[in-house]
Amino acid sequence: MALLRISRACRRFQTSHLSVSLTQSLFHSNPNPSPNQCLSLFHNSPTNPLKQSDRRCISNLVEAFRFRDFNSIRLVQSAGISTSHGIAEEEEKKNGDHEGDRRGPKSELSWIELYLPKQAQPYARLARLDKPIGTWLLVWPCMWSITLAASPGSLPDIKMLMLFGCGAVLLRGAGCTVNDLLDQDIDTKVERTRMRPVASGDLTTFQGLCFLGFQLLLGLGILLQLNNYSRILGASSLLLVFSYPLMKRVTFWPQAYLGLTFNWGALLGWAAVKGSLDPVVVLPLYLSGVFWTLVYDTIYAHQDKEDDLKVGVKSTALRFGDSTKEWVTGFGIACISSLALSGFNADIGWPYYTFLAAASGQLAWQIWTVDLSCRADCNRKFVSNKWFGAIIFSGILLGRLSS
Known part of the structure; x- marks a missing residue:
């Protein structure tokens, strides 16, 4: 009132x-x-x-x-x-809502609260539609792969780019729904997550399951538009999607498992265009995405390290501790090296390597300047990875056009 x-x-x-x-x-x-x-x-x-x-x-x-x-x-x-x-x-x-505080960045009304009907708002928040960074991080490996699979001197398949863009929104939303359903007991104990729709009681577990089924049904409609090889490959990724939320309970390396899950599109995008996989190109591309995820999600995990200790879940942030910057530097080097190898095996043009150098600088900036004790800065560096993905995509596009 x-x-x-x-x-x-x-x-x-x-x-x-x-x-x-x-x-x-x-x-x-x-x-x-x-x-x-x-x-x-x-x-x-x-x-x-x-x-x-x-x-x-x-x-x-x-x-x-x-x-x-x-x-x-x-x-x-x-x-x-x-x-x-x-x-x-x-x-x-x-x-407690000021910069540098334990809550992180200041909260503001999102477009969900401003424009969506009240009944639809919890579902939109459950799918994280107000936080598109997760969708960007999921879609970029797909875009890299589709563009890399294009014929020399040609633009990538626009239809495939659009299909995978829509698929990334749906799959990311489904993954967040699974995560919130399985983690609702943990989310209620963590300050950053206790107001998520299922944890806060805005949605029941049954409503969350129904919404998950709806998202998967729409995702199936997109998957059926791909070739048979891609359908099988895409469906197999659901094993990773459904099991990922459990990893933080059993291993200090859930970020590595997230990398395997989030970068599946690096395999699927190539298969959707070519109808098969070329291991010398797609495996280094896939591994580069896994190493990239280890960089950005370890930085992200430092936001919750105190809460993770309290509730008893694991992360690479806790595993690495004060050595985090040394570890993520190694992962960053491995990421850039794998991208260079993938481009070399794909006979891509020289502009790719120019953009790869720029992406290396962006990644180095993240690692060297991040304040791991400041939640707001960790979040800023995490969100900046959408630009890393965009730089790599631009390099692949121009490199393919010039090859």
């Missing part, structure tokens, strides 16, 4: 020609005014130029402030109303 009132009040503010100085004067005289003080200033000031309708707007706004909810403060700010002299900052500190 507070959010509804404050939203209405904010819309009224935007349509009226209210001077910002009035709001600033309110908080300048008292950085933490009570609701009654707010009402007294706006209703009783002799210089108050507000219309009666604006006064009602202020009343609704101040009444909503009684709840002092951080999200309400954010909605006021998004409407263009200044909450000066530390009110929002105090609320951020109180709720």
Whole structure:
């Protein structure tokens, strides 16, 4: 109700020609005014130029402030109303939602909350549609492989690129659904994950299973458009998808298992174009993706290392500890070397190696500059890997066109 009132009040503010100085004067005289003080200033000031309708707007706004909810403060700010002299900052500190804090980056309303019906929002969040970085990381190996399989001097198959793009959204969503269903007991104990739809109770386990079936059915429709060899190869990846969430319980190397799962598209993309696999090209490409995943997901895992210790799950972040940068540097070198070998075996043109050098610099920047003790910085470096994938894709595309 507070959010509804404050939203209405904010819309009224935007349509009226209210001077910002009035709001600033309110908080300048008292950085933490009570609701009654707010009402007294706006209703009783002799210089108050507000219309009666604006006064009602202020009343609704101040009444909503009684709840002092951080999200309400954010909605006021998004409407263009200044909450000066530390009110929002105090609320951020109180709720632990500031940069460098254990929660990581500041949370904001996503397009899911803004545009989707309320009933559909938990399902969209379950599929992580508001966090596309996972889809990028899944789709790039597919795009690399499809483009590498193109004939010399030719563009890649556009239909295949579109099919695999849609498939990546569905498969990533299905993987997240499986993960949340199997990990709901763990997610409730971890601060970063306790508000996920299944863990928080927004969706039941049965609803999650039904949604998983729906995603897999759509994915099957895409898979059936590929050749028989690719259908078998693609279906076999489901074994990895369904078993991956269990790996953190049994091994300190779940990131390696994620690499095997997330980069399956490096095999599948080539097979979809060629109808078979060429091991000297696709195996180094596949391994490069596995090493790449070990880099970015180890950095990502450092966000949760304290919580992982508490709940008893494993990760490479815990396995490597203070030696993390040395380990991921080795994985980065192995990734770039495997990409170079794959391109060489595919007889790709020289532009590829220029872009590979640029990608090496991007990966080195991540590893050397990441602050593994800062959750926000770990997340920033993790998200930046979409650009690493884009650089490699551009290199393969231009290298194939020039070969």
